[in-house]
Amino acid sequence: MAPRPKDHRDITDLTVLATADLHGAITHSEANHFTPRDQGSLAQIGSYVTACRDAGENVLLLDNGDFLQGSAICDVLASVPEPDLPHPMITAMNHLGYDAVGLGNHEFDYGMPVLRKALADAAFPILCSNVTAPDQGWRSTLIIHKTLPLRGGGRCQLKIGLFSVLPQQTVAWNAEQLDGAIAAQPMLAAAQAAAQSLKAQGADLIIALAHTGIAALPTEESARDISEHVGLGIAALPEVDIMICGHAHRVFPADGPMIDGVDNTRGLVCGTPTVMPGFNGSHLGAIRLTLARQDPDSDWQIEKPACEALAVKTDPRLSQRPEDAALLAKLAPALNRAQRQSEKxxxxxxxxxxxxxxxxxxxxxxxxxxxxxxxxxxxxxxxxxxxxxxxxxxxxxxxxxxxxxxxxxxxxxxxxxxxxxxxxxxxxxxxxxxxxxxxxxxxxxxxxxxxxxxxxxxxxxxxxxxxxxxxxxxxxxxxxxxxxxxxxxxxxxxxxxxxxxxxxxxxxxxxxxxxxxxxxxxxxxxxxxxxxxxxxxxxxxxxxxxxxxxxxxxxxxxxxxxxxxxxxxxxxxxxxxxxxxxxxxxxxxxxxxxxxxxxxxxxxxxxxxxxxxxxxxxxxxxxxxxxxxxxxxxxxxxxxxxxx
Structure with a gap:
């Protein structure tokens, strides 16, 4: 093999696409119509994801939680379950090929038996790093091994580490439904431990699925433990390279707080590339990365990240796309059943x-x-x-x-x-x-x-x-x-x-x-x-x-x-x-x-x-x-x- 030129670098590209706070917004159909019609839908977002993959982009598709509750179809099928059919949101996520999904607080609204049944049908990894339960159906951390093409030819292996956290108060908010079935740690402490563990396992890139908003952190440590919005603290962890936020139902970049460390134009929080993609399918988070390293023994570096929150209603890359027809066909039985129930x-x-x-x-x-x-x-x-x-x-x-x-x-x-x-x-x-x-x-x-x-x-x-x-x-x-x-x-x-x-x-x-x-x-x-x-x-x-x-x-x-x-x-x-x-x-x-x-x-x-x-x-x-x-x-x- 010829020696590498001294000025040669390995360069590759990765597109991280992320949803959050979907709240059952699968389609624009009547069975799902409590989602405002001028928002979006996962089926419409899915058409864009497919187009990105077809165009040759190296896509990593993630979700940041609150996907199982919030629409009529979710409530109907939780109260009158269909024993032999997967939850329609799980069907949709399986169809779209999600690489990993983090849990949100609303996943626990129906109690653990409903949650376990839904997650059992997932063809993708489920993450939550600060909540534990018997037979929980999710893991604390994950490393995805992804093979990517290099710009100059050849291929490389990238180890992508992921963790997920949600508000600790979930235990109290759903105390009656959970009846002590779960235990939760403060988000910042769990995030730090998970990120350090992933780094020790050799992760090249660490992504935080942070089901939390971006806000100024309380000055008292005890107040930070129970704050719902600690994205600023998670982004400041030295091991975290990318952050997907949620829970606050806001859009970032664009709608972040005007505080130190938050760049609403470039989509950076404490220098960490970040997106928060609205809610009810209103936006799709997109972080396009150029990754470079000097040689195979060097660490990968992120160069010129481009962070966007694409509005499904108005961004022509999404607004002009139809909903995924194959997905709608798969969902038709569940949607029809939910429609009948919701009209009673x-x-x-x-x-x-x-x-x-x-x-x-x-x-x-x-x-x-x-x-x-x-x-x-x-x-x-x-x-x-x-x-x-x-x-x-x-x-x-x-x-x-x-x-x-x-x-x-x-x-x-x-x-x-x-x-x-x-x-x-x-x-x-x-x-x-x-x-x-x-x-x-x-x-x-x-x-x-x-x-x-x-x-x-x-x-x-x-x-x-x-x-x-x-x-x-x-x-x-x-x-x-x-x-x-x-x-x-x-x-x-x-x-x-x-x-x-x-x-x-x-x-x-x-x-x-x-x-x-x-x-x-x-x-x-x-x-x-x-x-x-x-x-x-x-x-x-x-x-x-x-x-x-x-x-x-x-x-x-x-x-x-x-x-x-x-x-x-x-x-x-x-x-x-x-x-x-x-x-x-x-x-x-x-x-x-x-x-x-x-x-x-x-x-x-x-x-x-x-x-x-x-x-x-x-x-x-x-x-x-x-x-x-x-x-x-x-x-x-x-x-x-x-x-x-």
Whole structure:
């Protein structure tokens, strides 16, 4: 063999394609239609992946978790399983030839038996480095041996190491479904151990499947252990070469935080090439690498990585492609079966239930959740030692715009209610949880809710009411109380739960129970979800509250129970809150364009939007100085949004 020239280098190319937070978005079909139609689908992404392979690209296809839950087809097939058929998401991933898949927290929503059955049919490796369980069906780390062509001729062997982590709080969020079946470590510690192990095994390239977002890390080590978003810390590990993020439902590069170490243009986090591909199939992450080494004994180096998050809806490389026809044919039996199940009628309502005005008093979606929880829990709590404590209920509208876009809203018409309507009303399998809470704890909880609003200067106009940094599912109403929010004051908390104002600062005004002021030492029982009680949504102090033992069904099941009996407008509890009046002040309320069909029921809003923003949301002028009636019902004829 001729000696190598001194200036010769081995150079090869690798394309890493990644999905994350698919949430069952397999197709655009009717059986899957709870995924917004203006997003994407795995079947459409698959057509692009096939085209890349056909063009000769060296493709590594990965997924970063939350793929088994989130659509009608996933829920139907989990509740009414087909024993002899693989889960349709597994069928789709097998068909597309995924090289490896990491688990997300929502994979555990249905419990371990459902998860084990689904994973048993996977033709690809499953990873999770910080969760363990008996007969778990996944591994901690993986090395893929990939043969790649060299640019100058010949071939090389590349050892690609992979690990995966997800939020440790998954154990608490799904406590009822899991019943102690899994154990979890903090993400950063597990990531460091896995990366070092892969390096010791001789991995040439290490990829982190980090089911976590990108945010500034808490300064305290204990806070880092329970943070949901530690991508910055994982990217800073010296062994990690590539990072795929998720969980936060954001898009990177483009939509990352403006903090040190994050390059939203080049897609680098602490210098590590990174992508976060949205959710519901909205984007495909693509990292195209040039790898070079001086000689076969040298380490491979990444040169000029190109990181992109390709929008399935608008990027012509994907938007003009049809869904994978062969995949649709394979999925047809499961899709048809799910369609039939989702159309079954479960009950009736005599009033519209919509979420277009979910950040205004009078939203019916949280009122329906509260009604269902109170009807179930109050009789049971009356038989416990806590029978003398007042019972309150949290309600939240989950589908209310946000990062999912201007069409991501609940809109259920009066009349028959189907399973697919129920899914729209409550898309998660959260279970009921009862907490003991004081008046001081309630004020903190409500101040977190009030932080969903921007600060509005008295006498101003034109400021958007909602702080878009807060997810659409982060606004809680607490039924059984009355209270007002003074949004002329600064927000007390960041979306992470970090306190922004000194102790004692609050936006909550006139907090009352049964007409009397709530004192800090007063005690209550609060009906909420296991997700909130386990820290989901970062409610300050929620994780430390005492739980009252009570059977814990899924909240969606309780809503189904209420709808089966029939729900009228008169059944829904009064809206508990208002804004404090701000003289001479107005703001812009951001909602979906279809809100126009319901806007007339909310007279404090202008009847028509003043404008539409760049994302297609309608902006309605909202009068914050009005002094109308003192009562505000969940389905009001003349709602009072402003407290005199």
């Amino acid at each position: 009628i479960i009950g009736r309502i005599d009033t519209p239930i919509q979420s277009y005005f979910s950040r205004l008093p009078g939203d019916p979606c949280p009122a329906l959740t509260a009604l269902a929880a109170l009807d179930y829990a109050k009789p049971l709590l009356a038989q416990t030692d806590a029978r003398d404590l007042p019972v309150l209920a949290v309600g939240t509208a989950f589908r209310s715009g946000g990062r999912a876009g201007p069409h991501f809203f609940t809109d259920v018409a009066p009349g028959s209610v189907s399973f697919q309507d129920l899914f729209s009303l409550y898309p998660f399998l959260n279970t009921l949880c009862v907490l003991r809470i004081t008046g001081a704890g309630l004020r903190r909880w409500l101040d977190m809710a009030a932080s969903n609003f921007n600060q509005i200067q008295v006498g101003s106009s034109g400021t958007v009411l909602q702080d878009l940094a807060f997810p659409c599912y982060a606004f809680d109403c607490i039924f059984g109380l009355t209270y007002a929010f003074d949004i002329s004051q600064p927000a007390c908390f960041a979306p992470s739960g970090e306190r922004l104002q000194p102790l004692g600062a609050t936006r909550v005004r006139d907090l009352r129970y049964a007409g009397r002021p709530v004192e800090d030492t007063d005690e209550f029982l609060l009906l909420t979800s296991g997700y909130r009680a386990g820290g989901g949504g970062n409610i300050p102090g929620a994780r430390q509250l005492e739980r009252v033992p009570l059977p814990a069904p899924a909240l969606r099941s309780l809503m189904q129970r209420a709808i089966r009996r029939g729900v009228s407008a008169a059944d829904l509890p009064q809206s508990p809150w208002r804004f404090s009046a701000l003289p001479g002040t107005s703001a812009l309320y951001r909602t979906g364009p279809a809100a126009a069909h319901h806007a007339a029921a909310f007279p404090t809003l202008a009847p028509h939007p003043a404008a539409f923003d760049a994302e297609g949301f309608a902006l309605y002028p909202l009068d914050l100085s009005s002094k109308t009636a003192t009562q505000s019902l969940a389905i009001p004829d003349t709602p009072a949004y402003i407290q005199p």
